Amino acid sequence: MKNINIKSALFAFTLLTTFVSCDNDYKEEAPSIASIAVTNEAFSTLEAAAIQGGVAVVLSNPNPNDPSGDYTVFAPTNDAFARLGLVDGGSLGVLQNSFLTNTLLYHVSNGNLLANQIMDGGTSTSALGVDRRFVMREGDLYINGSKIIITNVSASNGTVHAIDKVMLATGVNIVESALLMNDAKVFTSPELTFLVQAVVTSGLAPVLADENNRFTIFAPTDAAFKAAGFATVEDVANADPSFLQQVLLNHAIADGGTFTCEQTSTTATTAGGNTLTYSPFQNGVFTILGNSNTTPANMVIPDILCSNGVVHVIDTVLLP
């Protein structure tokens, strides 16, 4: 009798223990690019942006547009987004979704681009169709004005590099780019409305829209124009066109258009013939002082690539 009990107990327990097993095979699998963003706290704003911009599912899957099935993503960290005031997922609401999506696509390219394949002066075409260019400065590698701070993170569907600034590209010329901001197609509220009026009133629009003229442009915000004494956009419209032209030309450098990391000089000669004084390049930016300014202008949105130059949005009007 006892023997039967022991036998049946053993039978029962053997049966039971074989039932329970874990599904742990996946621990060795590589995460997708989307999964890397979601599981890494330094990319929580990017995660929210990818969800809001509708690319989270895309970056979960293999790339159908490349034989390797892979993407390369230059992933802005939370600090990169915070430079633009985008401190968390909630703050992304200030952006138009279409602009957000395009901006994310500008960080993506087909195939695997590893750090050792990146050369100073080289370029890479983004999924947005607009090129990015690589710059080597003091041993650091930059893509446009963004420093690549972590390289070659391998994902199941490609490669991730982390960058310290969000890359921005409009795909259109400087005037049309300013109009996108003016028409609230970037932010949900209009911006650069005073500047757009100044460009129109001064008669400089054709010059700045010309694809053959390549500039670096410092673009003062609406708040900067107000601080300079223009209470309304109408005040700008009513100002003397030649005065406005003189002021605007003090914001343009005919150097082909340079990103922050490409600026090594401490002075620059403007299209108006005056001098701007730059502070040393630090943490990806520098300040700009006009001849008649008492305090230098700070960069609010640096390194916006346009089809005929680079625009840096600044917080002070640069006085000649």
Next chain:
Amino acid sequence: MMKSVKLKQLDIMIKKQLLFILAVTTLGYVNSAYSQSPISGFMQGKGKGNISLSYSSEKYDQVYLVPNLADGVPIFNEVQISSASLYATYGITNQLDVVFSLPYITAKGDASQEVLNNLDYENKRSGLQDVSVFVKYNPFYFDYGATSLRLIGAVGVKTPVGGYKEDEGLQSIIAIGNRSTTVSAIGLAMFKMDSGFFATGQFGGNFASNEVPNSYISELKLGYAVSKFYGDAYLANQFSTSGVDILGEGFQGFFPATRVSYTKIGANVYLPVYQEFGVATGISTLLAGRNIGKATGVYGALVYKF
């Protein structure tokens, strides 16, 4: 002879008090720590049964993704799931029970209002989920004197009764169900000693309609059951045989198609309170998983037996 009759009476008393433990609902979709197997090793006896009302609450702020555990639930940060369930079981014959359950589930996220506005999402989903009905048959009972072995087979079906949605994109991270109709088959063995200690092991398969992957479930339970007390601890497992990983290849933002697997432990206690009424409570937590929140939860139930 006298001993045998006494034991039999005790056994019946215990049986009558037990099935309510299952009041905690069954086969939930919302990554429920409380999706316990609906089938226990005890039978009701002809004409007998119980009805219980339970309330469970569980929470998670980490998700088992592939290959890593993610801190913070995407969009919703933290998810809290509560459910109120009606559970009943009835013995049609001494060898045949029917088991019924119907949960009302509320899932709440903790996304900021700004994020909800940006995505046009909401922090709450609630409703009647899926009704499940199981038929449980006990053809074999081996009495070895001081011990016994019981073998049970059960088949059941679970199908949505509420109008909840499962296809709202990433909003469905807090969907309360997957809207599949699932047929389940379970085999169970219970080994029991006269001292009150028992062990049950069960293994089953879930065969789901639509894009929900099929899965195997297993549960190993060790417990102690006497007339005035019942307690158990269990290790349960679900293994999906196919499906996509969240944010992995093939993922299209449709959560029912995901491959949900997990291993969890839990414990249940029941105490008779007054006449035919008793209370049950329990805790449960996930030890490992795939495409599921790392949930920990508790429940309480009021049980009436007849």
